[in-house]
Amino acid sequence: MVEHLSIGEIARETGRSIHALRWYEAQGLIPGVTRDGGRRRVYRQAHVGWLRFLGRLKRTGMSVGDMKAYAALAARGGATAGEREAMLTRHLERVDGEIAALAEARRLLEVKIAFYAEWGRSGRRPPDPEIPPELRS
Amino acid sequence: MVEHLSIGEIARETGRSIHALRWYEAQGLIPGVTRDGGRRRVYRQAHVGWLRFLGRLKRTGMSVGDMKAYAALAARGGATAGEREAMLTRHLERVDGEIAALAEARRLLEVKIAFYAEWGRSGRRPPDPEIPPELRS
DNA sequence: CCTTGATCTAGAGTGCGCTCTACCTTGTAG
DNA sequence: CTACAAGGTAGAGCGCACTCTAGATCAAGG
Numbered sequence: 604m605v606e607h608l609s610i611g612e613i614a615r616e617t618g619r620s621i622h623a624l625r626w627y628e629a630q631g632l633i634p635g636v637t638r639d640g641g642r643r644r645v646y647r648q649a650h651v652g653w654l655r656f657l658g659r660l661k662r663t664g665m666s667v668g669d670m671k672a673y674a675a676l677a678a679r680g681g682a683t684a685g686e687r688e689a690m691l692t693r694h695l696e697r698v699d700g701e702i703a704a705l706a707e708a709r710r711l712l713e714v715k716i717a718f719y720a721e722w723g724r725s726g727r728r729p730p731d732p733e734i735p736p737e738l739r740s
Numbered sequence: 741m742v743e744h745l746s747i748g749e750i751a752r753e754t755g756r757s758i759h760a761l762r763w764y765e766a767q768g769l770i771p772g773v774t775r776d777g778g779r780r781r782v783y784r785q786a787h788v789g790w791l792r793f794l795g796r797l798k799r800t801g802m803s804v805g806d807m808k809a810y811a812a813l814a815a816r817g818g819a820t821a822g823e824r825e826a827m828l829t830r831h832l833e834r835v836d837g838e839i840a841a842l843a844e845a846r847r848l849l850e851v852k853i854a855f856y857a858e859w860g861r862s863g864r865r866p867p868d869p870e871i872p873p874e875l876r877s
Numbered sequence: 878c879c880t881t882g883a884t885c886t887a888g889a890g891t892g893c894g895c896t897c898t899a900c901c902t903t904g905t906a907g
Numbered sequence: 908c909t910a911c912a913a914g915g916t917a918g919a920g921c922g923c924a925c926t927c928t929a930g931a932t933c934a935a936g937g
Contacts, residue, residue, distance in 0.1 A: 609883080610883090625885090643884055
């Protein structure tokens with residue numbers, strides 16, 4: 604197990620570009636990156652897990668600013684565990700709201716698709732309150 | 741029922757800014773907007789429904805480019821109904837993928853929250869493969 | 878030495894989806 | 908006639924999250 608990784612290695616392992624990793628670090632998202640004799644970045648194996656976690660936060664729509672706040676708390680150690688839990692809990696609620704909104708929009712999309720299906724089936728345009736008359740042939 | 745609306749009125753009814761409406765139109769998202777004697781935009785009541793529909797497409801992550809393509813099909817009339825149905829069906833599949841990805845990320849978020857809850861309950865940090873050692877106090 | 882490949886820093890550029898500014902025209906009321 | 912609100916156009920600017928460029932440096936191999 605290679606404990607120390609170069610930026611190129613961790614880029615490959617986490618699917619990020621080298622540029623993105625440097626940018627993340629500049630934004631304060633990656634605490635604990637050290638340097639070798641030649642001022643090159645040295646990552647630890649644990650950073651792979653951290654970056655995957657950041658990826659999850661990102662996929663759930665967390666902003667870079669919020670991730671930075673979370674990283675700053677994490678860098679301050681165990682004393683901030685409660686705050687981090689609260690942050691994630693608030694974020695989870697936002698995610699639940701997003702999922703609900705997406706599900707609702709999805710439902711309405713299905714209604715529209717059903718409208719087109721009925722049109723194709725019957726050969727006659729069913730009533731639809733959404734398409735302006737000038738968009739109908 | 742007021743059939744004709746000014747840009748200010750439709751902005752109020754649809755929750756868009758006047759600027760955004762003009763920009764949408766410039767992007768080709770709002771076919772069928774006419775002008776009055778003074779070159780002012782005239783919207784029809786049906787445009788309210790159309791804008792709400794665009795809002796749903798947007799909330800599900802559809803790009804302006806795809807909305808433009810959809811609007812162009814709609815403007816060509818009933819002959820394109822099949823293509824529109826296909827577009828929406830493909831988009832619905834993308835939305836399902838998004839919802840699934842969000843649900844999965846949400847699940848992992850819950851695992852992390854449970855980790856913090858256990859930490860708080862036991863007073864001892866449970867094992868966690870994601871936080872780099874230098875982020876632990 | 879010299880070259881090669883990886884990395885470094887600072888900063889410019891990109892794509893998306895608006896948002897805002899500047900300045901001009903139009904319709905209505907006093 | 909004047910004032911004023913609403914609307915018009917063209918185009919610059921913005922926030923986000925990267926992405927890329929330019930030019931310097933460094934370690935290892937021939």
